[in-house]
Amino acid sequence: MIAVFIPIISIILINTLGIATHGPHGKRLRTAGMRGGALLGRGSFWNVNNGCMGVIYSVLTGATLQIIIKLVIGGLRPHFLTVCDPQIDGVQGMGYGGLYFDTSVCRDHTDPKRRDEIANAMQSFPSGHSIAAWAGLLYLSLYFNAHLKIFSNYHPSYWKLLLFITPMLAATLIVGSLSLDMSHNWYDTVVGSVMGVVMAILSYRMCFAAVWDFRFNHIPLARDPRIPGFGYSIEELEDWSGGCATRRGGWGVARRYTTFNHRWGAPGDCAFQSAGVSSGLGGVDSMDGQRRH
Secondary structure, three states: OHHHHHHHHHHHHHHHHOOEOEOOOOOEOOOOOOOOOOOEOOEOHHHHHHHHHHHHHHHHHHHHHHHHHHHHOEEOOOOHHHHHOOOOOOOOOEOHHHOEOOHHHOOOOOOHHHHHHHHHOOEOEOOHHHHHHHHHHHHHHHHHHHHHOOOOOOOOOHHHHHHHHHHHHHHHHHHHHHHHOOOOOHHHHHHHHHHHHHHHHHHHHHHEOOOOOOOOOOOEOOOOOOOOOOOOOHHHHHHOOOEEOOOHHHOOOOOOOOHHHOOOOOOOOHHHHHOOOOOOOOEEOOOOOOEEO
Protein backbone atom coordinates (compact mmCIF):
# COMPACT_ATOMS: atom_id res chain seq x y z
CA MET A 1 0.00 0.00 0.00
CA ILE A 2 3.01 2.30 0.50
CA ALA A 3 3.66 2.16 -3.24
CA VAL A 4 0.17 3.57 -3.89
CA PHE A 5 -0.67 5.97 -1.08
CA ILE A 6 2.70 7.74 -0.76
CA PRO A 7 2.81 8.68 -4.49
CA ILE A 8 -0.83 9.80 -4.50
CA ILE A 9 -0.45 11.90 -1.34
CA SER A 10 2.79 13.41 -2.67
CA ILE A 11 1.15 14.30 -6.00
CA ILE A 12 -1.75 16.01 -4.23
CA LEU A 13 0.62 17.95 -1.97
CA ILE A 14 2.91 19.11 -4.76
CA ASN A 15 -0.11 20.38 -6.68
CA THR A 16 -1.70 22.04 -3.67
CA LEU A 17 1.50 23.76 -2.53
CA GLY A 18 3.56 24.31 -5.63
CA ILE A 19 1.86 24.25 -9.03
CA ALA A 20 0.05 27.24 -10.47
CA THR A 21 -0.28 29.26 -13.64
CA HIS A 22 1.26 32.73 -13.49
CA GLY A 23 0.99 35.70 -15.77
CA PRO A 24 3.97 37.61 -17.19
CA HIS A 25 4.37 39.69 -14.02
CA GLY A 26 3.81 36.90 -11.53
CA LYS A 27 0.08 37.53 -11.17
CA ARG A 28 -1.78 34.31 -10.51
CA LEU A 29 -4.32 33.38 -13.16
CA ARG A 30 -7.38 31.72 -11.63
CA THR A 31 -8.50 30.13 -14.86
CA ALA A 32 -10.60 26.99 -14.96
CA GLY A 33 -9.83 25.94 -18.51
CA MET A 34 -8.43 22.67 -19.74
CA ARG A 35 -4.88 24.01 -19.72
CA GLY A 36 -3.15 24.91 -16.49
CA GLY A 37 -6.37 25.64 -14.61
CA ALA A 38 -5.98 26.19 -10.86
CA LEU A 39 -8.89 23.96 -9.88
CA LEU A 40 -7.34 22.36 -6.80
CA GLY A 41 -6.17 25.27 -4.72
CA ARG A 42 -2.97 26.28 -6.48
CA GLY A 43 -2.67 23.22 -8.68
CA SER A 44 -4.31 21.77 -11.72
CA PHE A 45 -7.14 19.27 -11.40
CA TRP A 46 -6.00 17.48 -14.54
CA ASN A 47 -2.45 17.26 -13.27
CA VAL A 48 -3.68 15.61 -10.07
CA ASN A 49 -6.10 13.38 -11.98
CA ASN A 50 -3.51 12.13 -14.46
CA GLY A 51 -0.85 11.81 -11.79
CA CYS A 52 -2.99 9.69 -9.47
CA MET A 53 -4.49 7.62 -12.26
CA GLY A 54 -0.99 6.91 -13.56
CA VAL A 55 0.01 5.50 -10.17
CA ILE A 56 -3.04 3.25 -10.19
CA TYR A 57 -2.37 2.15 -13.78
CA SER A 58 1.22 1.30 -12.93
CA VAL A 59 0.67 -0.64 -9.70
CA LEU A 60 -2.56 -2.34 -10.78
CA THR A 61 -1.14 -3.53 -14.11
CA GLY A 62 1.99 -4.84 -12.41
CA ALA A 63 -0.07 -6.64 -9.78
CA THR A 64 -2.22 -8.28 -12.44
CA LEU A 65 0.80 -9.51 -14.37
CA GLN A 66 2.53 -10.91 -11.30
CA ILE A 67 -0.58 -12.83 -10.24
CA ILE A 68 -0.84 -14.46 -13.67
CA ILE A 69 2.87 -15.34 -13.73
CA LYS A 70 2.79 -16.69 -10.17
CA LEU A 71 -0.09 -19.01 -11.02
CA VAL A 72 1.55 -20.24 -14.23
CA ILE A 73 5.21 -20.44 -13.14
CA GLY A 74 5.41 -19.99 -9.38
CA GLY A 75 8.43 -21.70 -7.86
CA LEU A 76 9.53 -22.45 -4.32
CA ARG A 77 10.36 -19.66 -1.92
CA PRO A 78 13.65 -19.93 0.00
CA HIS A 79 11.75 -20.72 3.21
CA PHE A 80 9.56 -23.40 1.62
CA LEU A 81 11.02 -26.29 3.61
CA THR A 82 10.47 -24.40 6.86
CA VAL A 83 6.83 -23.78 5.98
CA CYS A 84 6.21 -27.28 4.66
CA ASP A 85 8.08 -29.13 7.43
CA PRO A 86 7.91 -32.38 5.39
CA GLN A 87 7.15 -35.68 7.12
CA ILE A 88 8.59 -38.28 4.73
CA ASP A 89 9.33 -41.16 7.07
CA GLY A 90 7.64 -44.24 5.65
CA VAL A 91 6.23 -42.28 2.66
CA GLN A 92 6.91 -43.67 -0.80
CA GLY A 93 7.92 -40.99 -3.27
CA MET A 94 6.92 -40.77 -6.93
CA GLY A 95 8.84 -40.61 -10.19
CA TYR A 96 12.44 -41.61 -10.79
CA GLY A 97 13.88 -43.33 -7.74
CA GLY A 98 10.90 -42.27 -5.66
CA LEU A 99 12.45 -38.83 -5.18
CA TYR A 100 9.38 -36.71 -5.88
CA PHE A 101 6.68 -35.78 -3.38
CA ASP A 102 3.57 -33.61 -3.41
CA THR A 103 2.25 -31.33 -0.69
CA SER A 104 0.68 -34.27 1.12
CA VAL A 105 4.02 -34.81 2.88
CA CYS A 106 3.82 -31.35 4.50
CA ARG A 107 2.85 -31.19 8.15
CA ASP A 108 -0.88 -30.62 8.73
CA HIS A 109 -1.46 -30.23 5.00
CA THR A 110 -5.20 -30.82 5.43
CA ASP A 111 -5.63 -27.78 7.66
CA PRO A 112 -7.07 -24.88 5.58
CA LYS A 113 -4.72 -22.30 7.08
CA ARG A 114 -1.68 -24.51 6.58
CA ARG A 115 -2.80 -25.30 3.04
CA ASP A 116 -2.83 -21.58 2.20
CA GLU A 117 0.61 -21.10 3.75
CA ILE A 118 2.04 -23.99 1.75
CA ALA A 119 0.47 -22.73 -1.48
CA ASN A 120 1.92 -19.25 -0.87
CA ALA A 121 5.38 -20.76 -0.28
CA MET A 122 5.15 -22.28 -3.76
CA GLN A 123 4.49 -18.95 -5.53
CA SER A 124 7.82 -17.19 -5.46
CA PHE A 125 8.36 -15.91 -9.01
CA PRO A 126 8.17 -12.98 -9.58
CA SER A 127 8.18 -10.82 -6.46
CA GLY A 128 4.90 -8.92 -6.27
CA HIS A 129 6.21 -6.52 -3.64
CA SER A 130 9.16 -5.66 -5.89
CA ILE A 131 6.83 -4.91 -8.79
CA ALA A 132 4.56 -2.73 -6.66
CA ALA A 133 7.45 -0.88 -5.02
CA TRP A 134 9.14 0.09 -8.28
CA ALA A 135 5.89 0.65 -10.18
CA GLY A 136 4.62 3.18 -7.65
CA LEU A 137 7.80 4.78 -6.29
CA LEU A 138 9.68 5.13 -9.58
CA TYR A 139 6.53 6.74 -10.99
CA LEU A 140 6.76 9.25 -8.14
CA SER A 141 10.40 9.98 -9.01
CA LEU A 142 9.42 10.62 -12.62
CA TYR A 143 6.67 12.96 -11.43
CA PHE A 144 9.12 14.87 -9.22
CA ASN A 145 11.55 15.20 -12.12
CA ALA A 146 8.88 16.52 -14.48
CA HIS A 147 7.26 19.03 -12.16
CA LEU A 148 10.36 20.26 -10.37
CA LYS A 149 12.35 20.28 -13.64
CA ILE A 150 15.27 18.50 -11.98
CA PHE A 151 16.93 17.38 -15.23
CA SER A 152 16.05 20.41 -17.25
CA ASN A 153 17.55 23.58 -18.70
CA TYR A 154 19.15 24.92 -15.50
CA HIS A 155 21.35 23.75 -12.61
CA PRO A 156 18.90 22.68 -9.87
CA SER A 157 19.38 22.73 -6.12
CA TYR A 158 20.93 19.63 -4.57
CA TRP A 159 17.84 18.87 -2.49
CA LYS A 160 15.89 18.23 -5.69
CA LEU A 161 18.30 15.45 -6.64
CA LEU A 162 17.87 13.95 -3.16
CA LEU A 163 14.10 14.18 -3.51
CA PHE A 164 14.30 12.46 -6.90
CA ILE A 165 16.29 9.46 -5.61
CA THR A 166 14.42 9.07 -2.29
CA PRO A 167 11.50 7.04 -3.73
CA MET A 168 13.95 4.80 -5.59
CA LEU A 169 15.96 4.32 -2.39
CA ALA A 170 12.76 3.29 -0.61
CA ALA A 171 11.96 0.81 -3.39
CA THR A 172 15.47 -0.64 -3.16
CA LEU A 173 15.16 -1.10 0.61
CA ILE A 174 11.81 -2.84 0.20
CA VAL A 175 13.23 -5.18 -2.43
CA GLY A 176 16.34 -5.89 -0.36
CA SER A 177 14.29 -6.80 2.70
CA LEU A 178 12.50 -9.49 0.68
CA SER A 179 15.80 -11.29 0.15
CA LEU A 180 17.01 -10.82 3.71
CA ASP A 181 13.91 -12.39 5.26
CA MET A 182 14.07 -15.30 2.77
CA SER A 183 10.71 -14.47 1.21
CA HIS A 184 12.12 -14.44 -2.33
CA ASN A 185 15.08 -15.62 -4.35
CA TRP A 186 17.33 -12.93 -5.80
CA TYR A 187 16.05 -13.51 -9.31
CA ASP A 188 12.45 -13.09 -8.13
CA THR A 189 13.22 -9.58 -6.90
CA VAL A 190 15.32 -8.65 -9.94
CA VAL A 191 12.63 -9.65 -12.43
CA GLY A 192 9.94 -8.03 -10.28
CA SER A 193 11.93 -4.79 -10.11
CA VAL A 194 12.42 -4.72 -13.89
CA MET A 195 8.70 -5.28 -14.42
CA GLY A 196 7.89 -2.48 -11.98
CA VAL A 197 10.26 -0.08 -13.75
CA VAL A 198 8.64 -0.87 -17.10
CA MET A 199 5.14 -0.36 -15.67
CA ALA A 200 6.12 3.01 -14.17
CA ILE A 201 7.61 4.34 -17.41
CA LEU A 202 4.73 3.12 -19.58
CA SER A 203 2.08 4.45 -17.21
CA TYR A 204 3.73 7.85 -16.87
CA ARG A 205 4.03 8.23 -20.63
CA MET A 206 0.40 7.16 -20.97
CA CYS A 207 -0.75 10.07 -18.78
CA PHE A 208 1.78 12.80 -19.62
CA ALA A 209 3.20 14.18 -22.84
CA ALA A 210 6.75 12.88 -22.28
CA VAL A 211 8.92 11.03 -19.78
CA TRP A 212 12.35 12.65 -20.09
CA ASP A 213 11.79 15.58 -22.46
CA PHE A 214 11.81 18.42 -19.91
CA ARG A 215 9.81 20.71 -22.20
CA PHE A 216 6.70 18.53 -22.18
CA ASN A 217 6.93 15.93 -19.39
CA HIS A 218 4.82 17.99 -16.95
CA ILE A 219 1.86 18.32 -19.33
CA PRO A 220 -1.12 16.00 -18.62
CA LEU A 221 -2.82 14.43 -21.62
CA ALA A 222 -6.59 14.67 -22.04
CA ARG A 223 -8.79 11.56 -22.13
CA ASP A 224 -11.84 13.34 -23.53
CA PRO A 225 -12.16 12.26 -27.20
CA ARG A 226 -13.66 15.67 -28.00
CA ILE A 227 -10.37 17.37 -27.12
CA PRO A 228 -7.70 17.27 -29.85
CA GLY A 229 -4.53 15.42 -28.95
CA PHE A 230 -1.53 17.38 -27.71
CA GLY A 231 0.29 18.81 -30.71
CA TYR A 232 3.75 19.43 -29.18
CA SER A 233 3.73 22.93 -30.63
CA ILE A 234 5.51 25.99 -29.28
CA GLU A 235 2.13 27.60 -28.55
CA GLU A 236 1.02 24.69 -26.37
CA LEU A 237 4.37 24.70 -24.61
CA GLU A 238 3.82 28.36 -23.78
CA ASP A 239 0.30 27.63 -22.51
CA TRP A 240 1.65 25.02 -20.09
CA SER A 241 4.88 26.71 -19.00
CA GLY A 242 3.25 27.72 -15.70
CA GLY A 243 2.18 24.20 -14.74
CA CYS A 244 5.32 23.37 -12.75
CA ALA A 245 6.21 23.33 -9.07
CA THR A 246 9.39 25.34 -9.54
CA ARG A 247 10.12 28.95 -10.47
CA ARG A 248 13.73 28.28 -11.46
CA GLY A 249 15.01 28.43 -15.01
CA GLY A 250 12.04 30.49 -16.16
CA TRP A 251 9.50 27.79 -15.30
CA GLY A 252 6.27 28.41 -13.43
CA VAL A 253 5.51 31.68 -15.19
CA ALA A 254 3.90 32.41 -18.52
CA ARG A 255 6.54 33.23 -21.11
CA ARG A 256 7.08 33.55 -24.82
CA TYR A 257 9.67 31.15 -26.19
CA THR A 258 9.74 32.89 -29.54
CA THR A 259 10.74 36.26 -28.08
CA PHE A 260 13.84 37.63 -29.83
CA ASN A 261 13.67 34.68 -32.25
CA HIS A 262 14.62 32.29 -29.43
CA ARG A 263 14.38 28.69 -30.67
CA TRP A 264 13.72 25.83 -28.31
CA GLY A 265 14.81 22.40 -29.39
CA ALA A 266 17.22 20.85 -31.86
CA PRO A 267 16.89 21.37 -35.62
CA GLY A 268 14.24 19.03 -36.94
CA ASP A 269 12.22 18.47 -33.78
CA CYS A 270 8.65 19.60 -33.26
CA ALA A 271 9.26 22.64 -31.06
CA PHE A 272 11.98 23.95 -33.34
CA GLN A 273 9.90 23.59 -36.50
CA SER A 274 6.81 25.09 -34.89
CA ALA A 275 8.85 28.22 -34.21
CA GLY A 276 8.99 28.75 -37.97
CA VAL A 277 12.43 27.35 -38.73
CA SER A 278 12.98 24.65 -41.31
CA SER A 279 14.94 21.58 -40.34
CA GLY A 280 18.49 21.03 -41.44
CA LEU A 281 21.77 19.41 -40.57
CA GLY A 282 23.44 22.53 -39.30
CA GLY A 283 22.79 24.26 -35.99
CA VAL A 284 21.00 27.59 -35.66
CA ASP A 285 21.92 30.46 -33.42
CA SER A 286 19.12 31.18 -30.94
CA MET A 287 19.25 34.95 -31.38
CA ASP A 288 19.84 35.77 -35.02
CA GLY A 289 18.61 32.57 -36.71
CA GLN A 290 21.88 32.14 -38.64
CA ARG A 291 22.87 28.62 -39.56
CA ARG A 292 25.96 27.25 -37.81
CA HIS A 293 28.07 24.35 -39.05
